[in-house]
Amino acid sequence: MNEIYLEFDKTLSAIAGYEFGEEIFKTQVMGKYKYGEKNAIIFPVQIEYVAISFVQGFLKELLKKNGLSKTLSEIDIKGNENFVRKFYKVI
Amino acid sequence: MNGINHLFDIETKSDIALKKDKNKIIIKIRSSNFGGDTFYNVVSKLYKTIKEHNLEKNIVILKTDEIFFQDKTVYILLESVIYYICKNCKVNIKILNKSMQVKNIYLANLNSSLLASYANEIIDKNKYITDFEKTLISKEKYRKIVSCGDKKNPSIVLTDLTNFFKIYKINEEFKEELVDMLVELIGNANEHSKSDCLIDLTIDNKVINKVDSHRCIALDISILNFSKTLLGDGIKENFIKSNKFFLNLNPKTTYKENKFIQDLKYAYKNHSAKFDEKYTEEVFFNISTFQWRFSGRDEIVRENGGTGLTKVIEVLLNLSEAYKCYVYSGNKIIYFDKDFLKTIKVPERDKGFYVGFNESGDYLNHAPSKDIIGETPFHLNGTCYNFKFILPNKTRSEI
Numbered sequence: 001m002n003e004i005y006l007e008f009d010k011t012l013s014a015i016a017g018y019e020f021g022e023e024i025f026k027t028q029v030m031g032k033y034k035y036g037e038k039n040a041i042i043f044p045v046q047i048e049y050v051a052i053s054f055v056q057g058f059l060k061e062l063l064k065k066n067g068l069s070k071t072l073s074e075i076d077i078k079g080n081e082n083f084v085r086k087f088y089k090v091i
Numbered sequence: 092m093n094g095i096n097h098l099f100d101i102e103t104k105s106d107i108a109l110k111k112d113k114n115k116i117i118i119k120i121r122s123s124n125f126g127g128d129t130f131y132n133v134v135s136k137l138y139k140t141i142k143e144h145n146l147e148k149n150i151v152i153l154k155t156d157e158i159f160f161q162d163k164t165v166y167i168l169l170e171s172v173i174y175y176i177c178k179n180c181k182v183n184i185k186i187l188n189k190s191m192q193v194k195n196i197y198l199a200n201l202n203s204s205l206l207a208s209y210a211n212e213i214i215d216k217n218k219y220i221t222d223f224e225k226t227l228i229s230k231e232k233y234r235k236i237v238s239c240g241d242k243k244n245p246s247i248v249l250t251d252l253t254n255f256f257k258i259y260k261i262n263e264e265f266k267e268e269l270v271d272m273l274v275e276l277i278g279n280a281n282e283h284s285k286s287d288c289l290i291d292l293t294i295d296n297k298v299i300n301k302v303d304s305h306r307c308i309a310l311d312i313s314i315l316n317f318s319k320t321l322l323g324d325g326i327k328e329n330f331i332k333s334n335k336f337f338l339n340l341n342p343k344t345t346y347k348e349n350k351f352i353q354d355l356k357y358a359y360k361n362h363s364a365k366f367d368e369k370y371t372e373e374v375f376f377n378i379s380t381f382q383w384r385f386s387g388r389d390e391i392v393r394e395n396g397g398t399g400l401t402k403v404i405e406v407l408l409n410l411s412e413a414y415k416c417y418v419y420s421g422n423k424i425i426y427f428d429k430d431f432l433k434t435i436k437v438p439e440r441d442k443g444f445y446v447g448f449n450e451s452g453d454y455l456n457h458a459p460s461k462d463i464i465g466e467t468p469f470h471l472n473g474t475c476y477n478f479k480f481i482l483p484n485k486t487r488s489e490i
Contacts, residue, residue: 018282
């Protein structure tokens, strides 16, 4: 499985914002993502909460290219338990 | 605060007589009950004063005895008007006042508020501007102007608010839904209106219910931004763009329109027959912003719109003992009332709900109830949300 580790400012325990989601995808995921394969995207455990706006911005490119069901089959979001629950809840 | 200039970019009453005594312009606030009408009268007089007497030697005096604001948002709007004057006008300003309170559901003291602390003296403009813009975080208060310039700001607010609520004995579901909603509203203001957003949240855990003497927690939240972009404008733009696109489309082309645009058009067809003075097209687009997956963004991506804030608001109202919640944009107010937040599952989808703002919950086929629509004479360039919740003060074991 293709593994992509993400980094955030250490002061943040929660992430939000459409534009911030877009930026993180572009700067930390886009160049490493392998379409047609399984991609584990690993958020640091310090991030406990996520807002829907971040998820929308983060997934925008994938949804445009793949649609929802293919995107869901290609990604495996990992990190803090509460964070992962919330990420999938808001998709 | 970026966008504040739009607060005074308005049409006000024209038949106003100002009372001027040498260099003093006295604006007497006669009604102690300070709501939308009083606010409009005061702003109209301030507007005229600025137009006709904007000189450094002049002092405009807002004279009141006791003020009971109808809710905290009206108070914050007045605070913002004074901020605008301090920032942009030559005229000086003074508020003569004995006491300020918010009288709604329960009586909340405003003695430590910004306006009260500047009462009965000529306002030091620079100091007032600094205090207005300052971030305040304490056990009872969270106030911040969230700038639209930094993409990381919604994350900082989400981090702050999750930490802020940790010490309070409030239902965990309520906390999570509330914080999510507040951050989304701030993000929407930043992103869609390209304007800064003020959040002012106060919490009081010593409120006593007079009926049976149990302790409650009162939450008072205002979120506002000033912008020419009103609440429903993004959705309306997408609606117009889609109609233009289809006019120019080759009739032989097969094109599958986004589900939300299809449903928006279907609802518009049914609702437009019901438009009148109260239920206007503007209100239609306002209530449409709260529907599942409806998006006001320029770029529409399938399956990637909002999940509909009204479902969240319904959860919050159901967990509250009492509430007063609304959104105000332009001249229109939409009240969030439990009785009219019924939802119906989105047709042809596995999940998602549409909210009717009516008794049936049917957004697609029926107009909203007139009871949820309010009007106010002051045209607000921007959007503000007022959330007041009274919650049971739970012990740890009950949470």
